[in-house]
Amino acid sequence: MVTKFFARLKSGLSRSAAKLTGSITATFTKRKLDDEALEELEDQLIAADLGVAVAARIIKGFRSTRFGKEVTQEEVRETLGDEIGKILAPVARPLEIDRSKKPFVILMTGVNGAGKTTTIGKLAARYKAAGFTCVLAAGDTFRAAAVEQLQVWGARSGQEVVTAPANTDPASLAHEALSRAQKSGADVLLIDTAGRLHNKTALMEELRKIIRVLRKLDPTAPHATLLMLDATTGQNAVTQVGIFKEMVDLTGLMVTKLDGSARGGIVVALAEKYGLPIHAVGTGEQIDDLQEFDPVEFGRALVGE
Numbered sequence: 561m562v563t564k565f566f567a568r569l570k571s572g573l574s575r576s577a578a579k580l581t582g583s584i585t586a587t588f589t590k591r592k593l594d595d596e597a598l599e600e601l602e603d604q605l606i607a608a609d610l611g612v613a614v615a616a617r618i619i620k621g622f623r624s625t626r627f628g629k630e631v632t633q634e635e636v637r638e639t640l641g642d643e644i645g646k647i648l649a650p651v652a653r654p655l656e657i658d659r660s661k662k663p664f665v666i667l668m669t670g671v672n673g674a675g676k677t678t679t680i681g682k683l684a685a686r687y688k689a690a691g692f693t694c695v696l697a698a699g700d701t702f703r704a705a706a707v708e709q710l711q712v713w714g715a716r717s718g719q720e721v722v723t724a725p726a727n728t729d730p731a732s733l734a735h736e737a738l739s740r741a742q743k744s745g746a747d748v749l750l751i752d753t754a755g756r757l758h759n760k761t762a763l764m765e766e767l768r769k770i771i772r773v774l775r776k777l778d779p780t781a782p783h784a785t786l787l788m789l790d791a792t793t794g795q796n797a798v799t800q801v802g803i804f805k806e807m808v809d810l811t812g813l814m815v816t817k818l819d820g821s822a823r824g825g826i827v828v829a830l831a832e833k834y835g836l837p838i839h840a841v842g843t844g845e846q847i848d849d850l851q852e853f854d855p856v857e858f859g860r861a862l863v864g865e
């Protein structure tokens with residue numbers, strides 16, 4: 561069954577697929593799978609951002625099952641797609657809202673431009689459609705534009721946005737937002753944060769303070785701490801997970817900008833390296849361009865099947 565999401569994902573990943581399989585097509589019109597061919601294939605997988613570990617694992621698989629045999633590029637593509645699907649299967653998990661938490665608190669982290677604010681807007685719309693009421697907290701209090709951007713998203717989905725005057729301590733804004741969400745009986749609180757990474761210590765302190773303050777009102781909060789990653793940054797996204805994992809207890813990832821990126825293979829590298837749940841992927845700038853992803857479909861889209 562070709563789902564709407566698959567069609568969207570496939571077109572979004574067409575550049576990634578072209579990068580990965582274009583070179584495979586060139587190498588494997590029909591060819592004996594010898595050392596040289598495997599080496600070329602491994603290089604191609606690495607160039608397509610799947611990461612060294614994934615590339616080695618996939619090549620090992622090819623070596624044990626097909627070595628010395630004639631293979632067509634269709635076979636190579638199909639096997640690759642399957643392998644990718646297997647690597648993604650354990651991490652492709654939707655973000656479950658635990659209804660016993662009221663509100664269920666989601667803290668969004670990520671570097672500048674990763675897509676935090678946009679993704680909060682998309683999630684708010686999705687939760688609204690599912691019958692949840694949300695509160696959006698404009699925790700990036702240093703930039704007026706960031707607050708306005710969240711207000712626009714809140715208006716689009718008809719959800720409340722809590723803001724504070726410029727330069728208010730983000731932790732106090734977060735506290736205020738949780739307090740309001742508790743009083744109004746909101747189902748979900750989505751907290752936006754600033755993403756300045758050039759000052760790692762300050763960012764870490766800020767995030768930790770937000771968490772500390774939230775816990776004064778709800779010792780179990782935040783219930784999800786998500787890292788937003790921009791797929792177009794390629795291997796850098798892998799590095800960012802490492803950095804943010806040191807700052808906070810990440811519970812999951814979301815990967816944005818998979819539309820038109822040639823670096824969609826990064827999702828596979830992330831899955832292999834960290835095993836953190838990847839809850840959803842962004843495939844555009846519009847309100848419904850956020851999708852839970854099916855590992856098999858993703859694997860197929862990535863090889864252009």
Ligand SMILES: Nc1nc2c(ncn2[C@@H]2O[C@H](COP(=O)(O)OP(=O)(O)OP(=O)(O)O)[C@@H](O)[C@H]2O)c(=O)[nH]1
Pocket residue numbers: 670671672673674675676677678679700706753754755756788816817818819841842843844845849
């Ligand atoms: N094409 C595409 N663009 C996206 C996607 N997600 C976000 N964007 C765009 O990326 C840009 C940055 O997104 P923001 O949501 O502002 O990112 P942010 O993490 O909040 O950035 P800061 O507030 O600067 O830290 C915006 O122009 C978004 O429209 C996506 O999935 N696909």
Ligand SMILES: [Mg+2]
Pocket residue numbers: 676677678700706752753
């Ligand atoms: Mg933002």
